[in-house]
């Protein structure tokens with residue numbers, strides 16, 4: 775099943791913007807991750823900031839991979855189709871998570887098995 779090509783164009787733009795944003799964020803984070811201090815208290819403080827930064831980088835890198843995979847799917851024409859069951863992903867879900875690669879059912883199943891997530895909503899809570 776295919777999505778209308780003008781819709782596809784909108785998603786390509788959204789995904790490209792998101793990719794640019796994430797690449798920018800990840801580039802800035804590189805600086806935080808290597809920050810150093812001679813003071814031991816600062817060292818501890820920096821270490822936890824670094825841990826947090828690394829967690830964020832992990833999440834943003836994972837998201838970036840999903841966004842890039844979404845762009846590839848736009849180019850090969852499989853965008854909007856679930857990679858597991860090959861059914862169309864609902865337009866509502868794509869509007870909320872444009873880089874979604876699975877329909878909601880397959881995503882829920884994947885989340886239960888601890889595989890990569892299609893959306894970031896729960897990660898924000900768990901990261902704290």
Ligand SMILES: [Zn+2]
Nearest residue numbers: 856859877880
């Ligand atoms: Zn599916």
